[in-house]
Amino acid sequence: MDTVEIQRVVAIEDDNWWYRxxxxxxxxxxxxxxxxxxxxxxxxxxxxxxxxxxxxxxxxAIAIDASPEAVELAKRRGIDAYHGDACYLPLSTGDFDFVMALDVLQHIPDDQTAAGELARVLRPGGVALISVPCDLSLWSAHDVALGHVRRYSRESLAALIEGAGLQLDRMWSWNVLLRPVVKWRRHRSAPQGAGRLNPVVNAGLRAVVMLERYLPVRSLPGVTLFARAHRPELTSS
Known part of the structure; x- marks a missing residue:
């Protein structure tokens, strides 16, 4: 994500339905x-x-990002932020109770190393929360514009997490109800950066996605996959 796009996200994320x-x-x-x-x-x-x-x-909590501009933006918002590569995290081994990497791994060619770093910095029993875009059939100019190098299936995400030494607790789909609209729009429209939506449209989209809290749709195909995993406790021999 480039500097301009990060600035756009910061400008809209407090109100935008997707980020909220x-x-x-x-x-x-x-x-x-x-x-x-x-x-x-x-x-x-x-x-x-x-x-x-x-x-x-x-x-x-601390924030880590590969973009120095993003780090400065976060610091200006009062956040403890540091510059760092997801494949070489500037963090101590086994020092964190919770780590999250939301819509990050799809940008990284060597996602195996990045996933291993998430596992490394967790203490035994610590939890990781991960989200990625799913389903290669949704691949479009939108992915190219955002610098994605892949989309994931449930199987490939599970293999990545378990290959890093984490134990997968659960995986679920998100943005299921809007998936048909997303697929239609992305395959027929030029990619667009993050922008402020009409308030009525924004409220309607949020109402739809909020329904997923209450409907049994998490096993159906969506736009995003979420996964929760933990680093196994040490066992004594």
Missing amino acids: ERRAIIARELRRLGGPPGRAADIGAAGGGNTRVLVEHGWE
């Missing part, structure tokens, strides 16, 4: 963890919009 509902997913997953908040890292954090969710829930 993604933050709601993060909040729900944090509540499911139970126990007191600990140390967390947001990898590929861009301007730190998701990192703020961690902070709001009491976590000692």
